[in-house]
Amino acid sequence: MQEGRVLPAEQVNRDLLRSILETPKWFWPVVGILGLIVLIAAILIGYMINRGLGITGLNRPIFWGFFITNFVFWIGISHAGVMLSAILRLAKAEWRRPATRAAEVLTIFSLMTAMIMPIIHTGRPWRILYWAFPYDFARGIWPNVRTPLIWDPSAILTYLTSSTLFVLIALVPDFAVLRDRTTGISHRIYGLLAMGWEGNARQWKLQIIAGVLLSALILPVFVSVHSIVSWDFGMAVAAKSWHSTIFAPYFVVGAVHSGVSAVAFVLILLRWMYGWQDYIRHEHIDGLGRLLVVVATGWFYFFVMEVIFGIYGREADEIAVRSLQFIQEPFQAWTIIFIVTTYFIPVALWLTRRARRNLWIMSLACISVNIGMWLERYLIIVPGLANRTAFTFSWNSYVPSVYEAIIVGATFAFVSMLLLLFSRVFPLIPLYDIKEGDILKNESVKIGRRVVPAVFRED
Amino acid sequence: MSSHSESHYPHDMWVFPDAQSTTQDVANKTASTPKILKLGLVIAGVLAVLGVVGFVLRMATDGFSDYGAWGYYAAIFSYIFIITSSAPLVAVAFRLTKSHWRRPISRISELFALVGVVNVILYIPLIYLLPSINNPNFTPGMHGELQIRKTIWMEVPVGAPHWWDFLGIISLAVLSLVILWVSVVPDLAETRSTTNGWRKKLYTLLAGHWYGTKKQWIHQKISLALLGALYFMMVVFVHFLIVSDFAMSLIPGWKDSILPPLYTVTGFQSALSIILIIAFTMRKWGGYEKYFGTSVFWSASKIQIGLTLLWTYHLFAFFITLWYGRMELEQNILRYLMFESYSWIFWLNVIFIFLIPFWILVWNPVRKTAWGPALAGIFILVGNLLFQIRIFVGAFNAGDIYHLGLFKVPPPVFPDVWDIFMVLGGIGLVAFIYLIGTRILPALSVWEVKEGAMYQKMGTLYRGEYLVLAKPE
Amino acid sequence: MAKRPILGLFKDANQAADAGDALKSSGVSDRDIDFLTDAPYPEGAFGEREEKHRLYLFPFIGATLGLSAAILLTSMTQLAYPLVTGGKPILALPAMAVVSYEGTMLGAILFTCLGVIFESRLPKLKSGLYDTRITEGYIGVLASVEDGDLDQTTGILNQAGAVDVKTEG
DSSP: OOOOOOOOOHHHHHHHHHHHSSSSHHHHHHHHHHHHHHHHHHHHHHHHOOOOOOOGSSSTTBBOOOHHHHHHHHHHHTTTHHHIIIHHEEEEEEEEGHHHHHHHHHHHHHHHHHHHHHHHHHHGGGHHHHHHSSSTTTTOOOOOOOOOHHHHHHHHHHHHHHHHHHHHHHHHHHHHHHHOOOOHHHHHHHHHHTTOOOOOHHHHHHHHHHHHHHHHHHHHHHHHHHHHHHHHHTTOOOOSTOOTTHHHHHHHHHHHHHHHHHHHHHHHHHHHHHTTTTTTTTHHHHHHHHHHHHHHHHHHHHHHHHHHHHHHTTHHHHHHHHHHTSSSSSSSHHHHHHHIIIIIIHHHHSSHHHHOOOHHHHHHHHHHHHHHHHHHHHHHHHHHSSSSTTTTTOOOOOOOOOHHHHHHHHHHHHHHHHHHHHHHHHSSHHHHHHHHHHHHHOOEEEEETTEEOEEEEOO | OOOOHHHHTTTSSSSOOOOHHHHHHHHHHHHHOHHHHHHHHHHHHHHHHHHHHHHHHHHHHHHTOOOOHHHHHHHHHHHHHHHHHHHHHHHHHHHTTGGGGGGGGGGHHHHHHHHHHHHHHHHHHHHSSSOOSSSOOOOOOOSSSSSBBTOOOOOOOTTTTTHHHHHHHHHHHHHHHHHHHHHHHHHHHHHHHOOOOOHHHHHHHHHHTTTOOHHHHHHHHHHHHHHHHHHHHHHHHHHHHHHHTGGGGSSSTTOTTTTHHHHHHHHHHHHHHHHHHHHHHHHHHSSSSOOHHHHHHHHHHHHHHHHHHHHHHHHHHHHHHHHHHHHHHHHHHHHHIIISSTTTHHHHHIIIIHHHHHHHHHHHHHHHHHHHHHHHHHHHHHHHHHIIIIIIIIISSOOOOBSOOOOOOOOOOOOOOHHHHHHHHHHHHHHHEEEHHHHHHHHHHHHHHHHHHHHEEEETTTTTEEEEEEEEO | OOOOEEEESSSHHHHHHHHHHHHHHOOOOOEEEEEEESSSSTTTTOOOOOOOOTTHHHHHHHHHHHHHHHHHHHHHHHHHHOOOTTTSSSSSSHHHHHHHHHHHHHHHHHHHHHHHHTTTOOOSSSSSSGGGGGTTTEEEEEEEEEEEGHHHHHHHHHHHHHHHEOOOO
């Protein structure tokens, strides 16, 4: 993992702050297009609130469709941040350095996007204010804590707050660099955000400890968030194929799978957009690819367990849902696509070093994973509800409307737009992390004729 | 040089053994049998004999027709199987992640392959004990009874489950022995010329082809990686088979997709714990202190606390999914395994596997010692035994296994003297075989430790002294 | 007499470490010497004093407060309007456990972040002696010395290879 060269601090500052101090020509047009898509979606959301959820394809018995699928999907993407930042930091993997901030920021924006989904899904979003928040004077009753639909906001808000604070704390030294590099109003704002940071030994020591401590604290939160989201389905007894004890770890591993793939794709994009070849190198993408092989295989194990124990009970209703998913159209085609795109194609590619180091192949593999994982959530939710059980008194099928498709598509534009806007004001690669990596690179260890690259380790 | 960098971590955090003397030192230790080891062998041997006595008398009193009487046997089989099959994973997994701290403990973990052979023998009675999947008393039109009880083999249980599970156990035993052999060959080759007697013959037989050429090293590295990955997948699969066939499907109505992962996590947690206990013993009393720095325990303890939390998480996921829906059959499963029949074992299980180890390992200064993770490991091993007893004794005594579900909560089954003999005997047998194994094969992976010594040294950066870690890949 | 700050800027880390040694030899206490860098160097790299902190207290305090708040919130609100839902008890401990767990972690993380800012002695309302070249890779050796020792200290820093020496005012 020592393919890069040691760069002088001025060059690191110049390269990584270029996106903030200079504006590439493509920047505002791209943000404008993305903003337009988001605006269209916002108008459609307003229209939907005005006209009611009837304009979507939702109907009895399929009350959850595209929006909830998208909600779970974006919660999944948000897990990349902690996986890469926290776990790799605790494991002291040197190759995490350029990936951590992009992953953490993707987490924050994914969570915000995910939260929008159930809010608009209520049809009357303002009611969330008294359904979910703990006060009783609007409805004469407190929120019911005995439901995963209340555990959800507590977990997601905890994760969002934690991730945001994690990013902000780690940004303080970079605010100081920006404070020193800017003038005028920017200088004052960055100066305020830097809070007087000087870079003395005490401040750096606490930064490092904060990184490790917050990583260790956020890890359990990250596991709990998607587990709780999975329990939105797992707790339900009526919807067959949902009531499975494995949902929690299955969803978490799936989230890591889709999230890390998304981050790998984002890193490849950033490398290309900002010319960061010296910082986001083939070795980083290679490392991510190898990690993804393990994560994908773990996900596949949980998927197989879920299916096997779904039909283990040999209950007629459950078999009917599995048959709907795997044998009947239209879901059968989607199931085949989902399994192939989530596991077989990407893992087959990631097993070879050449493919892992080819940025085009890696991009395609990562997109494939996210297509598959979006489909996975859809195939859990919709067939589970579509199954005709004894007490279903209305048997409609679900056809997503164009409004849902546009709103869901716009969430990708929303996250992309937020990432680009973030990169305009804050560095997406932590400067001091890169510089620290260069400091720790030792001259190397000589073994016979071979000179082996080495790093200093404090612990 | 800064003095505070010295006080920042323990003086024995990292060790740099001398490559020249390591081979002979370890060979001498392997060939010697100190008094404490002899005492351990005697105690283990006595326990093993007690186990045989218990087994024979259980067979004499209950035969193999009443599988309910063999619940504790199944529990101790599972305990031994889960630990000894998971143990080589410690070497495999941390070799794949290129963690340098695994070097001194990798042979300790691989040596459990020798006990893997015992798993095959211990499994044989279970073939006769396991009730048939087909209900022998079923007649068409029967209410509340199943013709085929619920198993992972569904409607086509050809040769299942006995022979497939047996094949799985044999495969694991063989694969772990192959991994052990591939790993130990360089060490045996180094000592085959300096040793004599039966060791010389054995080492020449096992490692006569090895000369340490570059090609051989490359093949060894690739073999260990591929075999390791294969072993990992096999272990997870066979764990799924054993726990589904011998626990889940014997409790009517118990459908639990998280049980196989929970079982695997328990195994991995216990395997790491026992390896740390052995490493601590070797370091403290075996004269191996110059090979085990406290960094080994510090790094492993993070995995240990992670697995402890993971175990608790899986258990909670199982519990809350069954608790939430208030369905009578699921509530009965919870009452049986957690809150009524086996409640005291369950709470002790939670205290020993989670509460105590967590509060030991959460303190960084304790994690930086050798005794801390080893102490936590002892509690984890006791907790795992309680877990196996709760699950397998519960499964073997759950009443009519062809019922649709658990309509009544069965009472707990307490061990009698033969059960206690068998449980202690199983532990003694494992200890006996393992200790004998450490006299035949070196308990330290000499080639790996020497390789690590090439890649690690102390270096100076400006005014501080720090570890320098070379990364060849 | 009041101590005055003096800042020496170095391009090379070895020279900065030499400067630190020279200052200590001349009688400046290591409590009065700080090394300002744009990236974290391994602890002790410049021979600086060990920084003691109590950051580890903060997560425990935060966790305790978060746990207490969550338990109070979940239990008191359910007892206030006791309605049985889904056959579950009014005080459903497993459900409370989930929310309490989140509250505990939120408290721990919030207080940890506050602790980091507090222990870093931030926000620093009054800006001290500083140079923007520090974030360009220069290393600042910041010392607090008596008024009368300023010239001697300037000489020590220059001799160690400082590219610039600054004092207040």
